[in-house]
Amino acid sequence: MSGMRSAVTVRSVTFVSALLMSTAFTAPAFADIEIVVVTAEKRLQDVQTVPVAISVFTSEKRDLVGINSIQDMTNFTPGLQYNTSTDRVSLRGVGRQTNVLSADASVANYDDGLYETFAVAAGRSSLDLDRVEVLRGPQGTLYGRNAIGGALNEITRRPTDQFEAEVRATYTNYDHVSLEAAVSGPITDDWGYRVYFNWDKQSQGYAKNIIPGAPQEDGLYNNWYGDAQLQGKFFNGKLDMWTKIQSARWYGGAGNAGSQSSGWNPYDVPTYEYGVAATALNPGYGCTTLPGFAGPTSATSATTPTGVTLAQACRNPEVGDPWKISRPVPYNVKLPDYFSLNTQWTWHANGFDIKYIGGGTFYHYILTGDTSDEGGGSDARSPILSFTVPGGPGTGNAVIYGAEAFNYQERNGFISNEVNFLSTGDGPLQWVAGAYQFQQHYDQPVYTQQPAQVQWGGVTPPFGAPGFFCAQTGGVCAPEVGFRRFDNRPVMHASSYAAFFQLDYKLDETLKLTGGLRYSYDRKNGVENVRLLCFAVPACGATIEAAGSFTPAFDLTQLGNVVDNGLPPYGIPKGVKGITTYSAATGFASRQYDATWGATTGTAGVEWTPDEQTLVYGKYARGYKSGGFNVGIFTVLSYTPWTDSEHVNSFEVGAKHTFGNWLTTNVAVFHYDYKNLQIPLAVVNSAGGLSQSATSFYNVPDAISQGVELETFISPMENMNIIFNYSYLDAHTTKGSAPDPADPNATAAGATPMFTPAQCNANALLLTPTCSPDIYVALPVASGGTNGVPGTANGLNWNIPQNLKGNDLPNAPRNKIAFNISYNFMNVFGDEGTFTPSISYVWRDKQYGTLFTRSYNAAPSWDQVDARVRYMSKDDHWEAILFGKNIFDTIGYDSGASGARLAGTIDRACGGGPGTCNFVQGVNNPVGYGAVRGEDATGHVSTYYVTPPATYGIEVHYKF
Numbered sequence: 001m002s003g004m005r006s007a008v009t010v011r012s013v014t015f016v017s018a019l020l021m022s023t024a025f026t027a028p029a030f031a032d033i034e035i036v037v038v039t040a041e042k043r044l045q046d047v048q049t050v051p052v053a054i055s056v057f058t059s060e061k062r063d064l065v066g067i068n069s070i071q072d073m074t075n076f077t078p079g080l081q082y083n084t085s086t087d088r089v090s091l092r093g094v095g096r097q098t099n100v101l102s103a104d105a106s107v108a109n110y111d112d113g114l115y116e117t118f119a120v121a122a123g124r125s126s127l128d129l130d131r132v133e134v135l136r137g138p139q140g141t142l143y144g145r146n147a148i149g150g151a152l153n154e155i156t157r158r159p160t161d162q163f164e165a166e167v168r169a170t171y172t173n174y175d176h177v178s179l180e181a182a183v184s185g186p187i188t189d190d191w192g193y194r195v196y197f198n199w200d201k202q203s204q205g206y207a208k209n210i211i212p213g214a215p216q217e218d219g220l221y222n223n224w225y226g227d228a229q230l231q232g233k234f235f236n237g238k239l240d241m242w243t244k245i246q247s248a249r250w251y252g253g254a255g256n257a258g259s260q261s262s263g264w265n266p267y268d269v270p271t272y273e274y275g276v277a278a279t280a281l282n283p284g285y286g287c288t289t290l291p292g293f294a295g296p297t298s299a300t301s302a303t304t305p306t307g308v309t310l311a312q313a314c315r316n317p318e319v320g321d322p323w324k325i326s327r328p329v330p331y332n333v334k335l336p337d338y339f340s341l342n343t344q345w346t347w348h349a350n351g352f353d354i355k356y357i358g359g360g361t362f363y364h365y366i367l368t369g370d371t372s373d374e375g376g377g378s379d380a381r382s383p384i385l386s387f388t389v390p391g392g393p394g395t396g397n398a399v400i401y402g403a404e405a406f407n408y409q410e411r412n413g414f415i416s417n418e419v420n421f422l423s424t425g426d427g428p429l430q431w432v433a434g435a436y437q438f439q440q441h442y443d444q445p446v447y448t449q450q451p452a453q454v455q456w457g458g459v460t461p462p463f464g465a466p467g468f469f470c471a472q473t474g475g476v477c478a479p480e481v482g483f484r485r486f487d488n489r490p491v492m493h494a495s496s497y498a499a500f501f502q503l504d505y506k507l508d509e510t511l512k513l514t515g516g517l518r519y520s521y522d523r524k525n526g527v528e529n530v531r532l533l534c535f536a537v538p539a540c541g542a543t544i545e546a547a548g549s550f551t552p553a554f555d556l557t558q559l560g561n562v563v564d565n566g567l568p569p570y571g572i573p574k575g576v577k578g579i580t581t582y583s584a585a586t587g588f589a590s591r592q593y594d595a596t597w598g599a600t601t602g603t604a605g606v607e608w609t610p611d612e613q614t615l616v617y618g619k620y621a622r623g624y625k626s627g628g629f630n631v632g633i634f635t636v637l638s639y640t641p642w643t644d645s646e647h648v649n650s651f652e653v654g655a656k657h658t659f660g661n662w663l664t665t666n667v668a669v670f671h672y673d674y675k676n677l678q679i680p681l682a683v684v685n686s687a688g689g690l691s692q693s694a695t696s697f698y699n700v701p702d703a704i705s706q707g708v709e710l711e712t713f714i715s716p717m718e719n720m721n722i723i724f725n726y727s728y729l730d731a732h733t734t735k736g737s738a739p740d741p742a743d744p745n746a747t748a749a750g751a752t753p754m755f756t757p758a759q760c761n762a763n764a765l766l767l768t769p770t771c772s773p774d775i776y777v778a779l780p781v782a783s784g785g786t787n788g789v790p791g792t793a794n795g796l797n798w799n800i801p802q803n804l805k806g807n808d809l810p811n812a813p814r815n816k817i818a819f820n821i822s823y824n825f826m827n828v829f830g831d832e833g834t835f836t837p838s839i840s841y842v843w844r845d846k847q848y849g850t851l852f853t854r855s856y857n858a859a860p861s862w863d864q865v866d867a868r869v870r871y872m873s874k875d876d877h878w879e880a881i882l883f884g885k886n887i888f889d890t891i892g893y894d895s896g897a898s899g900a901r902l903a904g905t906i907d908r909a910c911g912g913g914p915g916t917c918n919f920v921q922g923v924n925n926p927v928g929y930g931a932v933r934g935e936d937a938t939g940h941v942s943t944y945y946v947t948p949p950a951t952y953g954i955e956v957h958y959k960f
Contacts, residue, residue, distance in 0.1 A: 036048075036056050036058060036131070039133070039153065039155065041142060041432070041502075042142055042420060042422060042432055043422065043432075048615065048656050048658060048664065048666075049609075049615060049656075051514070051605055051607050051615065051617035051619060051654070052135055052136075052137070053078075053135075053136040053137055053652065053654055053666075053668040053670070053709060054133055054134065054135050054136065055073075055076065055077040055078070055080070055133075055134040055136070055711065056131055056132070056133050056134075057073055057076075057131060057132045057134075058130070058131045059126035059127070059129060059130055059131065059157070060126075062126040063126050063870070063881070064721075064822060064836070064838060064870065065723070065820050065822075065838060065840060066838070066840065066866055066868045066883055066885065068123070068125075069084075069123040070082045070084075070089075070119060070120070070122050070123045071084050071123075071894055071947065073122070073123075073132065073134065074894070075816075075818050075840075075842040075844075075864075076723065076725055076818045076820075076842075077134050077136075077725075078136070078668075078709035078710070078711065078725055078726070078727030078816060079091050079092040079093075079136055079707070079709060079727055079729060079816075080134060080136075081095065081811045081812070081813075081847075081894070081895065082119065082894060083811070083894055083895040083945055084257065084260075084894055084945075084947075085257070085258065085259065085260040085261050085263070085894075085945055086099055086257070086258065086261055086895075086945075087099070087118055087119055087120050087257040087258070088105075088119075088895075089105065089106075089107040089109075089119045089149075089152065090106070090107070090149065090810075090811045090812070091106075091107050091134075091136055091137075091149040091150040092136060092137070092149065092150075092670065092672065092705050092707065092729060092731065092812075093672075093674075093703075093705040093729060093731025093809040093810075093811070093812035094106050094107075094148060094149030094150075094648065094672070094674065094677075094705065094809075095107065095149060095810070095811060097678065097679055097680055097810060098630075098633075098678075098680045098697075099258075099633065100444075100628070100629075100630055100631065100632060100633055100680075101117070101410065101412065101442050101444055101492065101632075102490075102492050102494070102524060102526075102628040102629040102630070102631055102632075103628040103629075103630070103643070103678060103697070104117075104145070104146040104625055104626050104628060105117065105119070105146055106146065106148050106149040106625055106646070107119070107147070107149045107150050107151065107152060108139070108143050108145060108146050108147035108150075108151040108152070109121070109122065109151075109152045109154075110143070110151060110152065110153050110154065111154045111156075111246075111340070111342065112154065112155060112156050112244060112342055112344075113153075113342070113344065113357045113418075114340075114342045114357060114358075114359045114361075114416065115145060115414075115416050115438060116361065117412065117414060117440070118257075119152060120256075120257050121154060122152050122154050124154070124198075124225070125168075125180055125198055127157075127166060127168055127180055127182050127196065127198075128156060128157065128180075128182065128196045128198065128227070129154055129155065129156060129157065130155045130156060130157040130158070131155050132152065132153065132154055132155070133151075133152070133153035133155070134150065134151075134152055134153075135147075135150045135151040135152075135153065136150045136668070136709070137149075137150055137621060137650050137652055137670060138150070138601075138621040138622065138623025138648055138650045139151050139621070139623070140516075140518060140601035140602055140603055140621045140622050140623045140624065141500050141501075141502050141516035141517065141518045141601065141602050141603050141621075142432065142434075142500060142502060142516070142518075145436070145438055145496050145498065145520065145522075145626070146624075146625045146626060147623065148623035148624060148625040148646055148647075148648055149623070156227065156229070156244065157182070157184070157194065157196075158194065158229065158231065158242070159184050159185070159186075159192030159193050159194040159229055159230075159231050160184045160185060160186075160192065160194070161186055161192070162185065162186070163184070163185035163186070163960075164182075164183070164184045164185060164959070164960070165181070165182065165183045165184070165959070165960040166181065166182050166957060166958065166959045166960065167179075167180070167181045167957070167958050168180045168181070168955060168956065168957045168958075169955070169956050170953060170954070170955045170956075171953050171954055172951050172952060172953025172954075173204075173951055173952055173953060174202055174203075174204040174205070174206065174219055174951065175202060175203040175204045176200075176201070176202040176203075176204075176219075176951075176953065177200075177201050177202075178198070178199070178200045178201075179198070179199045180196070180197065180198040180199070181196070181197055182194065182195065182196040182197075183195050187232075190232055190233040190237075191230070191231070191232040191233075192230075192231050192232070193228070193229060193230055193231075194228070194229040195226075195227075195228045195229075196226060196227050196228075197224070197225070197226040198223075198224065198225045198226070199223070199224045200221065200222075200223045200224070200225075201221065201222045201223070202219050202220055202221055202222075202253075202255060203220070204216055204219070204220075205217045205218050205219045205220045205253075205254060205255070206218040206219040206323055206948055206949055207219075207322070207323045207324065207325045208323060208324055208325070209325050209326065209327055209330075210308065210312065210317050210324060210325070210326045210383075211305045211307070211308055211326055211327070211328060211383050212305065212306060212307035212308070213305075213306075213307075214305070214327065214328065214330060215254070215330045216254075217254035217259070217260070217325060217327065217330060217331055218254055218255065218259070218260050218323075219254075219255045219948065220253030220254050220255040220259075221250060221252075221253045221255035221256050221333070222250070222251040222252065222253055223248065223249065223250045223251070223256070223335075224248065224249055225246070225247075225248040226246070226247055226248070227244055227245065227246040227247075228244070228245050229242065229243065229244045230242075230243050231243070237348070238347065238348050239345065239346070239347050239348070240344075240345070240346040240348070241343070241344070241345050242343070242344045243341075243342065243343040243344070244340075244341075244342045244343075245339075245340070245341055245342075246338075246339070246340040246341075246342075247338060247339050247340075248335060248338040249335060249336065249337075249338070250333055250334055250335035251334065252332050252333065252334050253332065253333065254330060254331040254332060254333065254369075255333070256333040256335070257333070258333055258365070258367045258408075259331045259332070259333045259367065259369075260331070260945070261367075262331075262369075262943075263898070263943040263944055263945050263946075264318060264322040264943065264944045264945070264946050265316070265318050265934075265941070265943050266316075266318050266319050266320060266322070266934050266942070266944070267316065267318075267319060267932060267933060267934025267935050267941040267942075268284075268314070268315060268316045268319060268932035268933045268934060269283070269284030269287065269314070269316055269382040269932070270284055270902045270904060270921050270932060271284050271285055271287050271288045271921070271928075271929055271932070272285070272902075272903075272904025272905060272906055272919070272921060272929060273285050273536075273537055273904065273905065273906055273907075283382040283383075283384040283385075283387075283402025283403060284314065284382040284384065284402075285387065285400075285402070286301070286302035286310070286313075286314075286382075286384040286386075286387035286402070287302075287310075287313070287314035287382065287384070288928055288929065289928045301387050301388040301389075302384050302386070302387040302388070303384070303385045303386050303387070304383055304384055304385060305328055305383055305385060308326070308383055310384075312326070312383075313326065313382055313383050313384050314382065314384075315933075316382070316933070316934070319933050319934050322891065322944070322946045323949060326382065326383045327369075327370055327383070328370065328383045328385060328403045329369060329370035329403055329404075329405050330369065330370075331367070331368070331369035331370070332367070332368050332369065333365075333366070333367050334365075334366040335363060335364070335365055335366075336364050336366065337362065337363060337364040338361075338362070338363040338364075339361070339362055339363075340359065340360070340361040340362075341359045341360055341361075342357075342358075342359040343356075343357075343358055343359055344356065344357050344358075348424070351423065351424060351425045352421055352422060352423050352424055352425075353420075353421070353422045353424055354419070354420070354421055355419070355420040355421075355422065356417075356418070356419050356420075357416075357417075357418045357419075357420070358415075358416065358417045358418070359415065359416065360413065360414060360415030360416070361412075361413065361414055361415075362411075362412070362413040363410070363411075363412055363413075364409070364410070364411050365409065365410040365411075365412075366407070366408070366409050367407075367408045367409075368405065368406065368407050368408070369405065369406060370403060370404070370405060370406070371404045371405070371406050371448050382402070383403075384402055384403075385401065385402070385403055386399050386400060386401045386402065386403075386452075387399075387400055387402070388400075398536075400453070400536060401450050401452045401453045403450070404448050404449065404450045404485070405448065405449050405450065406446065406447065406448045406449070407445075407446065407447055407448075407449065408444075408445075408446040408633070409443075409444065409445050409446070410442060410443075410444050411442060411443050411444075412440070412441075412442040412444075413440070413441050413442065414438065414439060414440035414441075415438070415439050416436070416437060416438040416439070417436075417437045418434060418435070418436045418437070419434055419435050420432060420433070420434040421433045421434060428505055428506040428507075429503065429504070429505050429506075430503070430504040430505075431501065431502065431503050431504070432500075432501065432502045432516075433500065433501035433502075434499070434500055434501075435497075435498070435499045435500075436496070436497065436498040436499075436500070437496070437497050437498075438494075438495070438496040438497075439493075439494070439495055439496075440493065440494040440495075441492075441493050441494075442491075442492055443489065443490065443491040443492075444490050444492075444631075444632045444633065445487075445488065445489045445490075445632075446486075446487075446488050446632060446633055447482070447484045447486060447487040447488070448484060448485050448486045448487075449482060449483055449484050449485070450483060450485070451483045453483065453535070454483075455535050455536070455552050455553050456480060456483040456484065456485060456533065456535060456553050457479070457480060457481065457483050458479070458480075458552035458553065459477040459478065459479060459480050459533060459552060459553050459554070459555045459587065470555055470558050471558060472558045472565075472582040473558070473582050473583070473584040473587075474584065476584065477555040477587060478555075478583070478584060478585060478586055478587030479587075480531075480533060480553065480587065484531070484533075485532070485533050485534075485535070485553070486531075486532055486533075486636075487530065487531045487532075487588075488528065488529070488530045488631075488632050488633070488635065488636070489528070489529040489530070489588075489632075490526060490527070490528040490529075490631040490632040491526050491527055491528075492524060492525070492526030492527075492593070492629070492631065493524070493525055493526055494522070494523070494524045495522070495523045495524075496520065496521070496522045496523075496626070497520070497521045498518055498519060498520040498521070499518070499519055500516065500517065500518035500519075501516060501517060502514065502515070502516030502517075502603070503515050503516065509609075510608055510609050510610055511606070511607070511608055511609075512606070512607040512609075513605070513606055513607075514603065514604065514605040514606070514607070514619070515602070515603070515604050515605075516602050516603045516604075517600065517601070517602040518600070518601045518602055519598070519599075519600050519601075520598060520599055520600075520601065520624060520626075521596070521597075521598040522596065522597045522598065522626035522627075522645075523594075523595070523596045523597075524593065524594075524595060524596075524626070524628060524629060525592075525593055525594040525595075526592075526593050526629075526631075527590060527591070527592050527593070528590065528591060528593065528631045528632065528637065529588040529589070529590045530557065530563065530588065530589055530590075530635075530636050530637055531555075531557050531586070531587050531588050531589065532555075532556045532557050532562065532563060532636050533553040533554065533555055533556065533557075534553060534554045534555075534556050535552070535553040535554065537905070555587060557582070557587060557588070557589045558582060558589065562636065563580070563589055563636045563637045564580065564591075564637045564638065564639045565579060565580040565589070565637075566578065566579035566580050566591065567579060570639055573638075573639060573640060573641055573642060574595075574640075574642040575593055575594070575595040575629060575641060575642030576591055576592065576593060576641065576642075577591075577592040577593065577594050578591070578592060579591075580637060589637060591637060593629050593631065593641070595627065595629070595642060597626045597627045597644075597645045599624035599645060599647065600622075601621075601622045601623060601624045602621070602622055603619060603620065603621040603622075604619065604620045605617060605618060605619030605620065606618050606619075613657055613658040613659070614655070614656070614657045614658075615655065615656040615657070616653075616654070616655045617653070617654050617655075618652070618653045618654075619650075619651075619652050619653075620649070620650065620651055620652075621649075621650045621652070622647070622648070622649055622650070623646075623647065623648040623650065624645060624646070624647055625645060625646040625647075625678075626645055627642065627643045627644045627645040627646075627678075628643055628678070628697075629641045629642060629643070630643065630680065630696060630697045634680075638696050639696070640696040640697065641696075641697075642697075643678050643697035643699060644676050644678075644699045645676065646674070646675065646676045646677060646678060646699075647674075647675040647676060648672050648673065648674045648675065649672070649673040650670060650671070650672050650673075651670065651671045651672075652668060652669065652670040652671075653668075653669050653670075654666070654667060654668040654669065655667050661715070662714065662715045662716065663712065663713070663714050663715070664712065664713045665710070665711075665712050666709075666710070666711040666712070667708070667709070667710055668708070668709045669707075669708045669709075670705075670706060670707060670708075670709075671704070671705075671706040672703075672704060672705040672706065673702075673704065674700075674702070674703040674704065674705055675701070675702060675703075676699040676700065676701065677699065677700040677703050677733075677809070678697050678698075678699060679697070679698050679699075679700055679810070679850075679851050680696070680697055680698075681696060681697075681698045681738055681739075681741060681851070698736075698738055700733055700735075700736045700804065700851070701735045701736045702733065702734045702735035702736065703731070703732065703733045703734060703735075703809060704730070704731070704732060704733075704734055705729070705730070705731040705809065705812070706729075706730050706731075707727060707728045707729040707730055707731075708727070708728050709725075709726075709727040709728075710724075710725060710726045710727070711725045712724045712725070719823055719824040719825075719826065720821070720822070720823045720824075721820075721821070721822050721823075722819075722820070722821050723818065723819065723820040723821075724818070724819050725816075725817070725818040725819075726815075726816070726817050726818075727815070727816045728814060728815055729812055729813065729814055729815075729816075730814065731808060731809040731812035732806055732807060732808050732809060733804040733805060733806065733807050733809065733851070734805055734806075735804070735805060736803075736804035736805070737754055737801045737802060737803055737804055738801060738802065738804060738851070739772075739799040739800060739801050739802065740802055740852045740854070741900075741901075742852070742854070742856060742857070742899040742900050742901050742940060743852070743854065743901065743938075743940070744774040744776075744798070744799040744800065744901075745757075745774060745797070745798060745799075745800060746800040746802050747938070748854055748855075748856075748938060748940070749854070749855065750852075750853060750854055750855075751802060751854075752802045752803040752804075752805075752806075753800045753801075753802055753803075754770075754800070754801045754802060754803050755770050755771060755800055755801065757798060757800075759771075760798040760800060770801070771798040771799055771800050771801070772798070772799045773797060773798065773799070774797045774798055774799050775797065775918040776797070776901075776903040776904075776918045776919060776920050802852070804851065806853070807848075807851055807852055807853045808847075808848050808853045809851070810847075810848060810849055810850055810851060810895075810896055811847055811848075811849065811895050811896050812847060812848075813844050813845035813846065813847040813861075814845045814846075815843075815844075815845040816842075816843070816844050816845065817841075817842065817843045817844075818840070818841075818842045819840065819841045819842070820838060820839070820840040820841075821838070821839055822836055822837065822838035822839075823836065823837060824836050825837075832873060832874045833871055833872055833873045833874050833878075834870075834871070834872045834874075835869070835870075835871050836869070836870040836871075836872075837867075837868070837869045837870075838867070838868050838869070838870065839865070839866070839867045839868075840865070840866040840867070841863065841864070841865050842863060842864050842866075843861070843862070843863040844861060844862055844863070844892075844893075845861050846858050846859060846860050846861045847859055847893070847895065847896040848896040848897070849895055849896030849897045849898045849899075849945075850896070850898060850899070852899075854899060855936075855940075856897065856899030856900075856936065856940040856941070856942045857896060857897050857898065857899045857942070858896065858897055858942075859893035859895065859896045859897045859944055859945075860893065862890060862891065862892045862893055863890065863892075864885075864886050864888075864890055864892055864947070865886070865887050865888055866883070866884065866885045866886065866887065867883070867884050867887055868881055868882065868883035868884070869881070869882045869883075876959065877958060877959050877960075878956075878957070878958060878959075879955075879956070879957035879958075879959075880954065880955065880956050880957070881954065881955040881957075882952075882953075882954050883952065883953060883954070883955070884950065884951070884952040885948070885950070885951045885952070886947070886948065886949060886950045886951065887950055887952070888950070889949055889950040891946055891947075892946060892947035893944055893945060893946060893947065894945055894946070894947050895945045897942045897943060897944050897945075898942065898943045899940055899941070899942050899943075900940070900941055900942075900943070901920060901938075901939050901940055901941075902920065902921040902922065902932070902935055902939050902940075902941060903918070903919070903920045903921070903939065904918075904919065904921060904929075905917065905918045905919075906919075906926070906929065908926060909926075920938075920939040921935070921939055922935055922937075922939050923937075923938060923939045
């Protein structure tokens with residue numbers, strides 16, 4: 001199956017409807033097909049009557065199949081992708097590509113109708129959630145905001161008319177324990193309550209750290225979550241009220257969202273001192289074999305944790321095994337605060353309802369760990385704590401501490417208010433209208449820190465040019481009291497407003513027309529403060545290999561070609577208010593942001609229901625996602641922070657049919673015309689030995705997403721149930737151009753350069769040159785080149801834009817298959833209970849993690865087998881489930897890979913002698929800096945995001 005790659009011919013809707021109505025499929029009824037009620041169109045409806053491509057995961061289905069997380073839902077939802085480590089959702093190739101909070105999600109998340117900015121809550125227990133609805137395709141009319149790709153609706157189990165209580169306990173390998181309980185019932189005839197609580201703890205991580213005493217990682221967590229509901233009626237049932245409060249805590253560990261954002265890096269640590277994406281020394285630099293350095297077999301100048309040899313420290317245990325790491329500073333996730341309030345009030349008027357949905361959420365999220373970036377300078381895979389550089393005459397030795405810690409936080413609060421007017425009459429005209437308001441305020445600070453490196457505590461102007469970097473503050477650089485190299489502190493506010501309506505009109509008993517419009521207005525504004533320092537790299541004037549020449553850290557914050565100052569030649573970027581200002585007391589650069597976006601969206605559709613078992617529909621929908629700013633996290637006042645809004649025109653035909661009580665079949669065929677996809681791309685600003693990489697948003701002008709999706713539920717014989725789903729997705733760009741950060745010279749297989757090196761040479765002196773310099777690939781002097789001079793040698797030293805036409809959209813596998821079969825054995829133990837074995841098989845095609853369809857960005861195709869056995873007692877009080885997930889322990893990938901080029905700088909000429917060498921490791925490197933394990937012949941490496949290994953355990957449920 002791993003080589004599967006097929007083409008699908010899409011037939012017309014006429015053929016689909018004829019197929020569904022064919023009497024060739026009639027068969028005896030063996031089992032009752034479950035009627036699933038959803039609120040996809042803000043009304044209670046049977047899912048088979050809703051003209052929307054929708055996958056529904058009821059609590060019963062989740063327990064039967066073993067769907068315990070959003071990742072499990074992706075296996076059984078056509079077009080759905082979810083990256084567990086970054087909490088990013090994608091539907092049909094439309095998704096979020098960054099965790100910058102100023103860039104909104106493309107798939108809207110709703111918890112009981114209240115908008116959320118995160119998706120992880122959709123994976124809550126089936127004891128708490130009644131169902132999860134995955135609406136595929138733009139929801140351009142009825143849903144609050146940013147539903148350009150679709151929506152996730154989480155519907156909590158509601159209070160009951162009779163007393164109910166249930167407790168559950170789960171134990172799995174890796175010492176995972178889960179305890180949960182729910183109590184529900186009436187208070188009076190008109191009032192009811194429900195309370196739910198869950199505690200989850202896993203004490204052993206999937207990934208084992210080779211450093212003695214260091215904690216395991218990936219899968220470690222200690223969490224609790226609880227919610228309480230109250231509902232009632234007033235005025236003899238004319239007014240309904242429902243309110244829910246939620247709270248949660250994560251007490252730490254490397255298991256929750258964000259904790260494995262560094263991914264699986266199956267390549268050894270690079271050995272250059274300075275890379276394109278960081279200004280800190282690489283701890284792997286202690287692994288070089290040059291004179292004065294330790295080398296992989298010597299311990300003369302490098303220190304490692306107790307019990308780890310230098311040879312072990314220079315060989316990344318992740319090569320070939322995602323479950324072995326060497327990380328001296330562990331990742332850790334905490335959620336010290338989370339609180340949410342959701343209240344809904346419905347007035348039942350004559351012929352219509354008025355429904356109010358309001359509430360808000362606040363959380364504080366903290367992620368800490370070791371700095372690690374794919375192909376960059378500082379790298380957490382080498383447990384070298386420090387290494388000593390021999391000093392020059394009279395200077396003494398210098399100690400470099402490579403292990404640098406980061407601290408990333410989100411303090412995010414948002415509230416929303418929505419009023420809906422819904423018709424309740426029986427006439428041919430039905431309508432929904434409403435208004436929506438959303439407010440968000442957040443700060444998202446991130447910094448890196450190494451207190452042992454005392455030089456970070458002293459800041460000076462640059463070597464050889466006193467006062468230049470701190471010219472904006474009188475030539476004096478402010479002290480750095482926190483030993484922080486990078487410190488970014490954005491504070492932003494977002495406002496969103498909308499009004500909408502939708503009309504449904506039945507022309508007769510079989511034909512219905514739908515039309516709807518929505519107007520949305522968004523504003524985002526705030527401030528960003530940033531400081532960036534530099535120490536012990538060639539860009540700072542250091543010559544550490546040659547003579548150990550060091551000075552205190554240099555302040556790069558006021559250097560205009562590193563941190564944007566709003567002055568010529570770049571000017572004030574779009575969305576930025578005024579030039580950058582500087583604080584003499586703190587050293588921070590600061591600038592203001594303010595921009596607005598708006599759009600009119602809507603839908604138009606037709607439904608044909610020739611009988612009660614058949615629905616055929618065609619619909620058009622226009623979707624919109626607000627623009628935003630690229631601030632914080634990976635930026636230092638970007639030169640292009642503003643991004644335009646996204647738009648999509650969606651055309652879809654579909655059919656739903658139920659054959660007796662033995663088969664339901666849902667088919668959807670769609671085509672998207674996608675405008676201005678927001679993609680983060682690294683842009684390198686080169687200045688001599690300094691090559692600071694910043695991430696900018698790029699709006700892809702045009703893209704297409706199209707495909708076919710099939711969902712079936714089959715009961716071919718009594719007590720047997722089969723689920724079979726298949727989807728084909730063709731999502732690719734049709735217009736656009738950008739350089740590939742991992743292949744600036746456009747020489748990799750599949751590259752589509754728009755200019756030749758000669759054309760880049762010819763335009764090098766223009767005011768807006770077609771190519772920017774790439775200082776890392778000029779030929780070494782010994783080979784006849786003139787290293788570091790743009791346009792010379794063989795012309796490979798350019799960042800060459802590529803034609804993006806034909807590249808796959810990120811995280812959009814072509815083919816997905818999901819299969820589950822279960823059988824109910826009745827009265828297995830005499831006259832007691834039901835015994836239900838179930839087995840699932842899923843297969844997913846390869847997918848790419850970035851916009852460039854290249855081998856180094858590809859995560860391979862993969863498959864997985866799960867199995868479970870469920871026992872239910874005759875009185876329905878007891879339930880026990882034995883389960884195994886990924887029972888063959890295969891490596892799966894929940895998103896595409898991220899490729900990078902190992903490029904760096906050292907203080908010696910590529911051809912020998914004094915000087916500076918900018919090179920690609922293993923390609924044009926000087927002696928002692930050769931290729932490392934895991935990189936390809938062109939110096940590329942890949943980072944993957946893997947699914948969990950084999951897990952198995954037991955669940956026990958008891959209902960009172």
